[in-house]
Amino acid sequence: MPRFDRADLIARCNLIAGRPAADGDMTPAKWDTLLSDAQDHWVRTMATHVPAAMYGTPIELAPTEGGAEYRFPEGVEIVGRLELRNGRWGSELGRSDFILERDRVRFPYGVARSFRGGLWARYVAAPAEGIGPRADGSIAEPVLEPPSARVLLCFRACSMWAERGAVRDSSPYHDMETRAWNGDPQRPGDVGILDALKMQYGAGDAELEEMGGGAWYRGPDFR
Secondary structure: OOOOOHHHHHHHHHHHHOOOOOOOOOOHHHHHHHHHHHHHHHHHHHHHHOHHHOOOOOEEOEEEHHHOEEEOOOOOOEEEEEEEEEOOOOOEOOHHHOEEEOOEEEOHHHOOOOOOOOEEEEEEEOOOOOOEEOOOOOEEOOOOOOHHHHHHHHHHHHHHHHHHHHOOOOHHHHHHHHHHHHOOOOOOOOOOHHHHHHHHHOOOHHHHHHHOOOOHHHOHHHO
8 A cells, every 4th residue: 555645544544543444433534524624734834834845846927917916826825935036046036025915926016027037936835625535536635745744644633533522532642743743852862754854955944044054946056
């Protein structure tokens, strides 16, 4: 079985919650709902703390209103940090250089702007659909990246399952989720998913500026 796809996550949920594989109470459809809600939470969290782990390929935004606005693809909901560049590998716009308005960006005072290499964006998009079967029979798989971080979805889904009706103790699952994300403080040297990703992708932008560093695409070869 592939690791961290929908089927694997449901199997992990049953294992963590101590439920039988064929469970009349917690069907795959019910786990799909909880896993989807958990994914919404963790995509937002990942996009806030380590957006580079979730960034897709840069896309060029389409200008409208004579360059006064640039629109994102239809249906995209941006979560976390938005990175805009003058040209695919050009200089990054400062946060005060543009105004984000749901499905578009515009510029202060309604000024129209053109960019020699186009206006390029990198961002994390909120999941466009829940995990589970689609109407056409295909499966909407989890999209949280990296795949190994999807174990967080299982712990949160089990916590939400335990909280249903307030009849079970959700704290063990909450503790599992916290240790997976932050590391176990009782085990010296144990790193959680957050610290591992920060090591892999670099610290947050503010921390990088203080250290005099930057992301790879800010190096001299990419200016």
